Amino acid sequence: xxxxxxxxxxxxxxxxxxxxxxxxxxxxxxxxxxxxxxxxxxxxxxxxxxxxxxxxxxxxxxxxxxxxxxxxxxxxxxxxxxxxxxxxxxxxxxxxxxxxxxxxxxxxxxxxxxxxxxxxxxxxxxxxxxxxxxxxxxxxxxxxxxxxxxxxxxxxxxxxxxxxxxxxxxxxxxxxxxxxxxxxxxxxxxxxxxxxxxxxxxxxxxxxxxxxxxxxxxxxxxxxxxxxxxxxxxxxxxxxxxxxxxxxxxxxxxxxxxxxxxxxxxxxxxxxxxxxxxxxxxxxxxxxxxxxxxxxxxxxxxxxxxxxxxxxxxxxxxxxxxxxxxxxxxxxxxxxxxxxxxxxxxxxxxxxxxxxxxxxxxxxxxxxxxxxxxxxxxxxxxxxxxxxxxxxxx
Amino acid sequence: xxxxxxxxxxxxxxxxxxxxxxxxxxxxxxxxxxxxxxxxxxxxxxxxxxxxxxxxxxxxxxxxxxxxxxxxxxxxxxxxxxxxxxxxxxxxxxxxxxxxxxxxxxxxxxxxxxxxxxxxxxxxxxxxxxxxxxxxxxxxxxxxxxxxxxxxxxxxxxxxxxxxxxxxxxxxxxxxxxxxxxxxxxxxxxxxxxxxxxxxxxxxxxxxxxxxxxxxxxxxxxxxxxxxxxxxxxxxxxxxxxxxxxxxxxxxxxxxxxxxxxxxxxxxxxxxxxxxxxxxxxxxxxxxxxxxxxxxxxxxxxxxxxxxxxxxxxxxxxxxxxxxxxxxxxxxxxxxxxxxxxxxxxxxxxxxxxxxxxxxxxxxxxxxxxxxxxxxxxxxxxxxxxxxxxxxxxxxxxxxxxxxxxxxxxxxxxxxxxxxxxxxxxxxxxxxxxxxxxxxxxxxxxxxxxxxxxxxxxxxxxxxxxxxxxxxxxxxxxxxxxxxxxxxxxxxxxxxxxxxxxxxxxxxxxxxxxxxxxxxxxxxxxxx
Numbered sequence: 001x002x003x004x005x006x007x008x009x010x011x012x013x014x015x016x017x018x019x020x021x022x023x024x025x026x027x028x029x030x031x032x033x034x035x036x037x038x039x040x041x042x043x044x045x046x047x048x049x050x051x052x053x054x055x056x057x058x059x060x061x062x063x064x065x066x067x068x069x070x071x072x073x074x075x076x077x078x079x080x081x082x083x084x085x086x087x088x089x090x091x092x093x094x095x096x097x098x099x100x101x102x103x104x105x106x107x108x109x110x111x112x113x114x115x116x117x118x119x120x121x122x123x124x125x126x127x128x129x130x131x132x133x134x135x136x137x138x139x140x141x142x143x144x145x146x147x148x149x150x151x152x153x154x155x156x157x158x159x160x161x162x163x164x165x166x167x168x169x170x171x172x173x174x175x176x177x178x179x180x181x182x183x184x185x186x187x188x189x190x191x192x193x194x195x196x197x198x199x200x201x202x203x204x205x206x207x208x209x210x211x212x213x214x215x216x217x218x219x220x221x222x223x224x225x226x227x228x229x230x231x232x233x234x235x236x237x238x239x240x241x242x243x244x245x246x247x248x249x250x251x252x253x254x255x256x257x258x259x260x261x262x263x264x265x266x267x268x269x270x271x272x273x274x275x276x277x278x279x280x281x282x283x284x285x286x287x288x289x290x291x292x293x294x295x296x297x298x299x300x301x302x303x304x305x306x307x308x309x310x311x312x313x314x315x316x317x318x319x320x321x322x323x324x325x326x327x328x329x330x331x332x333x334x335x336x337x338x339x340x341x342x343x344x345x346x347x348x349x350x351x352x353x354x355x356x357x358x359x360x361x362x363x364x365x366x367x368x369x370x371x372x373x374x375x376x377x378x379x380x381x382x383x384x385x386x387x388x389x390x391x392x393x394x
Numbered sequence: 395x396x397x398x399x400x401x402x403x404x405x406x407x408x409x410x411x412x413x414x415x416x417x418x419x420x421x422x423x424x425x426x427x428x429x430x431x432x433x434x435x436x437x438x439x440x441x442x443x444x445x446x447x448x449x450x451x452x453x454x455x456x457x458x459x460x461x462x463x464x465x466x467x468x469x470x471x472x473x474x475x476x477x478x479x480x481x482x483x484x485x486x487x488x489x490x491x492x493x494x495x496x497x498x499x500x501x502x503x504x505x506x507x508x509x510x511x512x513x514x515x516x517x518x519x520x521x522x523x524x525x526x527x528x529x530x531x532x533x534x535x536x537x538x539x540x541x542x543x544x545x546x547x548x549x550x551x552x553x554x555x556x557x558x559x560x561x562x563x564x565x566x567x568x569x570x571x572x573x574x575x576x577x578x579x580x581x582x583x584x585x586x587x588x589x590x591x592x593x594x595x596x597x598x599x600x601x602x603x604x605x606x607x608x609x610x611x612x613x614x615x616x617x618x619x620x621x622x623x624x625x626x627x628x629x630x631x632x633x634x635x636x637x638x639x640x641x642x643x644x645x646x647x648x649x650x651x652x653x654x655x656x657x658x659x660x661x662x663x664x665x666x667x668x669x670x671x672x673x674x675x676x677x678x679x680x681x682x683x684x685x686x687x688x689x690x691x692x693x694x695x696x697x698x699x700x701x702x703x704x705x706x707x708x709x710x711x712x713x714x715x716x717x718x719x720x721x722x723x724x725x726x727x728x729x730x731x732x733x734x735x736x737x738x739x740x741x742x743x744x745x746x747x748x749x750x751x752x753x754x755x756x757x758x759x760x761x762x763x764x765x766x767x768x769x770x771x772x773x774x775x776x777x778x779x780x781x782x783x784x785x786x787x788x789x790x791x792x793x794x795x796x797x798x799x800x801x802x803x804x805x806x807x808x809x810x811x812x813x814x815x816x817x818x819x820x821x822x823x824x825x826x827x828x829x830x831x832x833x834x835x836x837x838x839x840x841x842x843x844x845x846x847x848x849x850x851x852x853x854x855x856x857x858x859x860x861x862x863x864x865x866x867x868x869x870x871x872x873x874x875x876x877x878x879x880x881x882x883x884x885x886x887x888x889x890x891x892x893x894x895x896x897x898x899x900x901x902x903x904x905x906x907x908x909x910x911x912x913x914x915x916x917x918x919x920x921x922x
Binding site: 242243244247249251254255257258259260261262263264274358 | 601714720721740741742744747751753758759760761762763764765769773774776777782786845
């Protein structure tokens, strides 16, 4: 018999070997980092398989990510992170309210087109106002594209995943059609035209993120969009955690029945959630394509927006927390940029894409597993507490 | 006083031919959790062929002790003997291999599988990798005959009653040749009839040589079937007593540590003439347009009285409550709250008008388990002053509100108002709901099985709260499945049978036998 069983005074047990009392934030960050490392390991395996000699160097380049390109590289990371943060927020926000918004690609592209269309057709609007107007148009179009599955879910109980997937294809093909048939088409490059007039200002970021190549200033594509993205992340954080609306939406996400019981209009909540999620992805599209010359254009191809889909791993990696999503969005952009620099080595572009995809998705999946284990342990903890409510009594 | 029958220092003689007296012995078990000693030097000895009750309040450490026996937790101290020999139970598979089976409080069944498939799950009989259920079927049918467990092997779990689901769980254990059966609060989910049936089954099982550990906090059931009873309080073993020599009062005192009023003393009600809640010819039809689930129900609840709707589960109580609280729309009839017609009002409008609702299922409706206690306590009032200003939550007032309610209603939680609702004990979860609903000072309180699954101490507390609300001039509509509760707490009893009110009785003169007859539908009396 162990010493613990000797009667006498009841000791408070301090030494907690299971260690599940770490602060919530730290645990989350730890699990994300673990997941990323696991993803990198798998990426390394693929590097070894496709080209063993350069694998170690390759891993180094991926890990160095955006820094490989100096300050310009960092700027590119910020530029590519901008839409990812927004689509991550879109998916994460919906997760928090109990919905799976897989429709970010469609919302993003529809928002992007609306932004570009306004930017090219409303040129009479003075330039300082034009980009906010175009961005608002992008937001509204994205919101509309989120509202459709929201309406179906709320009124007809059609699962949002089905409706969102359909809206993705309608959005993609619809935008391709519209670009070709409006004055926004650059038929030479088979893409949308430049929107230099309505481009989001650089807000001084170009003065920071560039690399000098002799006399030549090699500027990055970064613009004020990243600042807007950060502000929106903070706004969403506030909305979720500090407002009555956030309280209602989260309550519906956690327990729909209890929300109904408490008199919260759950249909309205579902509808609103998807509208907000759609608006976020729409802004993401706007920020992505309302870029100065040298930025991205909508290519008329039959592919769903990768930035839209990457919102899902970004949200998972950021644990649906708006602040976490800022970091996970930056991470995914950083790794992608590392992959871009991997071209210097002898790797096929397809292999690079695969590696990046593996790292991103593996990170997210590993996190899911880890999250699952964590919640299992927590549930066990909760059961213990349930079994011993003494916590409050002794 | 209480007679100790345990011999703690008895050394088991291991004579191989003679089976030892005790089939399972848990000696000086200690189990620590962070900050808590859940079991402190607990000793429990189970005799062969006995029903041994394990009694304790919610959180006294009963579940922990059983989890240790079932291999879910490793004890920090003490040892376990099986048939007098020390054993090491590292996981539930070990426990199953040793013939220890557990019927969990929340059944672990696959809902879209049949009864037979569930029983055979994990130990399927196969031939060349192909499932052959014939043998399993024979065995299951034989077992169900032997122990008097009536089941339909081909029914889907989702289609059978809770009582049959439980019999399936029992058969699962028998099918795996368990000789020690642990029942974890098996009666919490059953109707009175099903409880009687279960207790009879348990007796049968012991007659056939099985040994049963019966976890419960219902004294009646212990008195009915158990031979001995081990009482835990706050993780410690208070003692093991022979049930026949110990009164219910003594048992409850051992369990709670103070005297408990098992029968409520109450003053006569002085209801005002004013009807707080009036229901007129209310009917609710099912989705499939069959017989109405609530059939032409009319009654009134006056201020200052507790009216109990008694009945066997599934006779339309749920739909009646949903129609009263606005969760479903009635097909016909009217509901008046203090003269105002609220038949078509939304849930929120009804709440504002003064209806509070303690729901039947605290996890389904009552709480957002992932919200903190403070957040749950404003679930119905978050949109009002002072909890919000211009759309922003005000955490100061929310916190004070929660602290006040926790104090007033004796809600206990490890991390105060910031405790997640999920990690509260069942009793405290229920108290939190009651605090929220009664803290609003409602005119009409609809309490659906407010004491379900709670221990005597908590039940006493909640009943007193209901009486206090009554005496403050509130109207209380109590929906209960338990005869004792109906007779004990309420002033007037309406018996519901197949959706209709079949009797309206004064609680003072009513007897359990009379109520039982009405509840079973074998007697009817025009509702007043």
